[in-house]
Amino acid sequence: MGDAMAAITLENITKRFGGIEVIKGIDLEIADHQLTVFVGPSGCGKSTLLRLIAGLEEVSSGTIRIGGERVDHLPPARRGIAMVFQSYALYPHMSVYDNMAFGLRLAHHDKRSIRARVERAAEMLQIAPLLARKPRELSGGQRQRVAIGRAIVREPRVFLFDEPLSNLDAALRVKMRLELAKLQRELSGTMVYVTHDQTEAMTLGHTIVVLNAGRVEQVGDPMALYRRPCNLFVAGFIGSPQMNFLPGRVAAVSPREVTVALPSGGRVCIRGVIGPVAPGDPLTLGIRPEHIVLQPENPLLSGTITEVERLGAESNFYVEVAGTLVTVRGLGDHPLSVGDGAQLGFDGEECHLFDARGTALDIAPG
């Protein structure tokens, strides 16, 4: 399984529905033997992109290659893909066995090899005792496994998942997430996974593709996206709670560092900024909630706590600073409460800078 080279190459893909362009020229390399996640807000085109790869939609222009072979003119069944749908789309009138065997039968595999493949997949997914049942007799999690099983028996070059966990309850979702990760390691296949949930993207993906309004915003491994978001959109989308954005202005530039003045009067020095900045330029400074320190020795900002969310191990504090709401992550039992004044501080090392167009300024690693 997955030994054939199965990298996916998208070249200048566009897709129009009627007069509306939903995919606006995407170039992308999806690596072999990896789990790549398409993530983005609803309507960003991530599902359409997946369906274009599957062949359920056809590209308006551009080419799609799987393992070097051009497939954009081929019907889904001849692209060497298998797909797991959001609603599972199990054939309701067929048993689990028949659901899994359907594609193989259509491809005229002989009975014995069909049985062998279905049983191997059922074993792997621990659904062997369910093979005689009908989909309506299964729980949500079991249906999910059958849907995955149906994909596995086809031994595809590429597995496509369209928000496969969104119909499950929260606890089951976490469990299935872990199983999917394990399954990917076992199968070592190329997988493309669509989700709107950034947590799912971060936990599952080897590579994450962030999409917005029909374009790719950034591609990278989870930690790269977290540490070096290339623009405001990615910075805001990856990470939970969201990154805080503070308006600022360049106060001073020296070869080694840039000093940013915040509206509250505080100044932050950031080292290693590469990029054309001049004193007086407007900037957006991004700082993640987990990088802000409450009541530090050298406070940069001060404000009033308007809301506290106690999550147990940690707490989220919402602090109003000069008209902007800043989220701060603190310890679970931190004594501050609503109405208290709070002093905030953070290290220049942890800051992100974005220019007036929202593009991140490159910062050389420490």
Next chain:
Amino acid sequence: MAGDPQTRPARLKGTARELTPLTRLRARSAWLFAAPMLVILALVAGWPLLRTIYFSFTDALLSELGAYGFVGLHNYALLLDDPIWWQAVRNTLAFTAASVSLELVLGLVIALTLNAHLRGRGLMRAAVLIPWAIPTVVSAKMWQWMYNDIYGVINHLLLGLGLIAEPWAWTADPGLALAAVVAVDVWKTTPFVALLALAALQLVPGELYEAARVDGVHPTRVFFRITLPLITPALMVAVIFRTLDALRIFDLVYVLTANSPDTITMSVYARQHLVDFQDVGYGSAASTLLFFVIALVTALFITLGRVKLTPGAR
């Protein structure tokens, strides 16, 4: 496939759809799938209709359909000169107006009754369906027997109750015959209207009634202000189908009162000339006129009533 196959065409109207190879392949298989049905329908509906219109300009006879000559509009001229034809037109329109309005009112009453949660509702629904399921010919015969002037149960009851002094000839009396036909049609087809109305009533959210009750709105007002407007589209569909059916009524009239001029309808008139008098040319002219009357009424309903036709309406 461009877009969602479930999207109704109206939504994609006016947008440039793309014809990618697979879309074209799919469209071709769709034509292939629809073709057998379309061919058969063209054969049994399209072709005969065209032939009928064609015959209406000829003097063809049923006994020798092959030999005919063109007579132009002669048949139509004769038709418009025949007082019986005009009688048939008047009868048809009167029948349609009377039966459809009675069916609508009665159907609504039955639907409201069935919609109230009371015991024996299932039984009642089944009872209401019985007239609908009985073949028209059979119901005509049943009623003909009940209408019988000497032995009929209706006269017997009315005499017994002292409502009439002497037996009435229900199907022979020129003043009663059409009403007698209407009564049978109402009996037979009200269930259809009632079922459509009931289905629509069951889609009215119960919260609306609860809200109205909380606001203390009088039930009559609730019916006219909330219920009726919400079920009007469904009632319109029922009215259209019933009207089109009533305009072409044949079986009931033919079996109940044969070709009697008191009740003759356009369909009965056309068949009488086509078959009994073997005059295919003239009968086809009458049929063609009936066809266009019905087409006109349909067009009026669709434009004036702004009825959207979605698959499924029957």
Next chain:
Amino acid sequence: MGWRVRKWIGALGFYLLIALLLLYAVFPFYWAVVSSLQSGSALFTVEFIPRDPAWQNYVTVFQEQPFGRNILNSFAVSLATVAISLTLAVTAAYAFGRVEFRGRRPLLLSVLAVSMFPQVAVLSGMFELISALGLYNNLFGLTLSYLIMTLPFTVWVLTTFMRELPRELEEAAMVDGATPWQILTRIFLPLMGPALVSTGLLAFIVAWNEFLFALTFTLTSEMRTVPVAIALISGASAYELPWGNIMAASVTVTVPLVLLVLVFQRKIVAGLTAGAIKG
């Protein structure tokens, strides 16, 4: 306690109304049953419960004409009509309900337009067609002519049902390598069981009840269907109709239909109202 009395009177009126409606709906059929069980002079006296029920009429109706044959004819024609209509309609419904193609809507509307055709408007053309095909006075000819009445609504109703099947199911089958034909026959058809039963029942009833074509396109009493046979039952003279026989025949052909309706009530209602209330 005024409102309580008024409520009571209201309820009484309501149930009276129901009773009247029930009587209007059921009495004619009841009366046919009663009359069919009376022979000789008893028929001509009004008895609401027959004092001396007799099966004589049921015997003579089968003896005096080939009524058994007529029933078989009706069954054969109706079943054939249902089978052909459903086969043609289900493939067409797949095209109309699942595929977006140029000309779909005009085609669908023309199919619907056929259902407004008056039967007499196609009578002469149909007569010519059936004679040309050598199907006059033949059950195949009748079956062919009935398709004009059953095809439009079977296509229409099945299209509605087809449209409601989930899209992902079809896509899963496409990924599995199914052709449109395989999607239809192996995925959709098994799921359309209830819809096929609903539409099939309606088509059966339409064909079973049809009168004008059967009257015009058959000649001999052996080829007649039940409605024509009943309409043409006659007595010694034109003025002495054998009412007992007619009622016996009527009851004979209605009972199976009434049973069908009672058993499949829900399915019939579903078929009748499918889609109509969405307009």
